[in-house]
Amino acid sequence: MATFIDLLLNALVVGILLGGFYAALSIGLAITFGLLDVVNIAHPTILILGAFVAFILNSQVGIDPILAGLIATPFFYGFGWIIYQLYYNSFEKSGETDSLRGLAFFFGLLFIIEVGLIIQFGVDHRLVEAPYIGESANIVIGEDIDVAIPYRLLVAFVVATIATLAIRAYLTRTFFGRAVRAVAQDMMALRLMGVDPIKVKRIAFALGVATAGIGGALMIIVLPIEPSVGRLYIGNVFAIVVLGGLGSISGTLLAAIIIGVAESIVATFFGPSWAPAVSFGILLLVLAVRPEGLFGKTAGGH
Amino acid sequence: MSEPLLKIEGVSKHFGGFTALNNVTTFVKPGERFGLIGPNGSGKTTMINCVSGLLRNEEGKIIFDGKDVTGEKPHQRTAAGIARSFQIPRPFHTMSVIENLMIPSEFVGHHRGEKFNDRADGMEILETMGMADKADDPTTDLTQIELRKLELARAMAAKPKLLISDEAMAGLTGQEVDEVIDILFAMNERGITIIMIEHIMRAVMRFSQRIICLDAGQLIAEGTPEEIVKNKDVERAYLGSDDG
């Protein structure tokens, strides 16, 4: 019994930490997909790109991965800016959004980034070095029960939570943030306010992609990375964004913790190889049963 | 009085905690020109979505042509004789104008055991609307008024007994509004019952024989155009809302 409680407790703690980390991975998508309605299915792969930037800066120059993520952020902002401009000119400008082609566009982008990384770095797992990686704090709770908190997860959790809360504050407290949320609801009202909705969308999309700088760095802090794991995160991030209610930042945080705990418990009791099926399973279930998510507006198509 | 073509009996529709339609009961007689008015968000569109089957009403019954169609899907109701146009035109945009009309005539025709008569039916309808010369144009080339006409023409191609025209005139010029009204009158003369949902009061008053007014999901008035104009509740509903 003590072993069971011990396992469960550890799984819960790791799950919550993992959840915070997932929130950082999902927040960018919550903006681009949830608020702007741009289905950036390449988001997880862009995160992998961020992880590789952190890897290069860490292994070549010896910079701390989180600092590396901060340094990369403006570049990802620029990258997102360019992607949106291309997307807008190709699919949104004509008025009717051609979602089929838009999807194929991001699917192709995902593929280009992934294969590009494989060509450059191969399929070996890469990792970063930092003092907090590898160590963990052990908290003894009772006889045979102690909770191990890996510092790498703790760091990821803390940084992720700060980033998520910062973005939340930005979206709710500033004029621009409110404009972004208005884009999701009422384009006309924005025009009347004298704001160019396209400009708002472009900046917001770039912001969403910019989160890949930090998000990617956290990714490689938490686990060693190879280019094709990005695909597995599609389940996580989309499940979280849809479950969180499309664009609600608090919902995203909560959904991320639910997914994190579910995955961690399944991994503890059934083995880590079942973990990918958890988030995709939840995603499928949410889509089929309650497309409006647990916490918000509808996702059921038109 | 003859048996009504459409009976709406105690229909309610909720979206979460919001009540879009609250226990609405009314009827439409065969061959009638029936107007449905109400301020924005009063439940007009919800009501016709319930009638056409795009939404399922949780309470109440919808009886068409003597048959309870409450549980039926939209395509079954179309086959039974209910056709509608959409407020924002939804043409089959990868098809030509005539091909748009051929979809309902092919699919509804099948249900009635008629043989699919390629273009002839559709061309006849287009001619009555003065759009015969556009038959082979892609729908992406059409103007606003032509798109509205296409909505009505496509609904006609389903050979309906009841046609629901959902704000077919919003955004059109005065002359174009008259043109659409004339088309609807012509359809009515051919024996088709028409429900007109409209914001343009001049149009709905001129067209309708009988009008009902919805406000906040409730039926608040029913009567001839003259009676509706004088009705205090209707006046309050419109003045009380922003878009009076």
Add this chain to the structure above:
Amino acid sequence: MKYLFEIVCLLLLVLAFASTQVIGNQFVFFVGFVILQYVVMATAWNILGGYAGYVNFGSAGFLAVGAYTSVALINFLGVGLIEQFIFGGVIAGLLGLGTGYLTLRLRGVYFAIATLALAIILETIVAHWGYVGGAAGTSILPARKPELLGILIVDRKAGVFGNYKEFLFFLMAGVAIGSVWVARWIERSKLGRGLNAIKDSEEAAECMGVPTLRLKLYATTISGAMMGVAGAPLASYLTFIDPLSAFNLEYAVNAIAMPMIGGTVSWIGPVIGAILLGGAQQWASLFISSELNLLIVGVLLVVFVIIAPGGIVGWFKKSR
């Protein structure tokens, strides 16, 4: 001539058979099989994606279901190739039918994401299913001297086909021709027109008398079954199969890229896309790395969706 298309189909099938008797170079059949498999995949994807507008990101899942149905049947009953094709198609078709019910509530991107989720869940399950090899995979040895109705099919001296590669090539040619015939039939039928209406506006289609759910179920079932058939001989063709190769994203990307590049409106688009892209990939894999080769597919996909929405077929129509 009324049956010109059917006659051409038959001639192509005869040609495929003749080539197995005449051509000695086995590389031709090796490459030919892959291209034909892609013709089936692209055609199957397009029935749902191109005609009805429902994007399937999980094509690899359907293909793998076909492949693993074969593996299970070989292990369990030791069945021959023909049966594998049939059962692979049936099981993947049932999966397609199930996917069809997803379209009840999921439109557009949500459907696409759901199909991707489905593929990954299936992959995880197969990777844990020891009976078909689990994550490590399993080797498949074809039956030694397969017979059909008393005729020896594959034997170096006395068989109809000299070896398995030739036999598989011929079977896949038959499947490809059959798939294209079905796709062309759908395109010209009431079903095809109904699916097109669904693609343009599902609500309008439903209100114009189109039984949208039923037609979507037809489309997902037919499309799924075709993909399953394309995957059924994979294990026999590779003589080894593991989840990584069967659920390879490469299939999913190619299944989308080929119709998009060829053109999604008509049956010929996916065929052109599959032959051009499949041929180019096979050719390129001889000279450059397979990764670089896939990179090119990705770039072509992006470039085509941006500059040529109608694909190659659309291009020709415009310039005429």
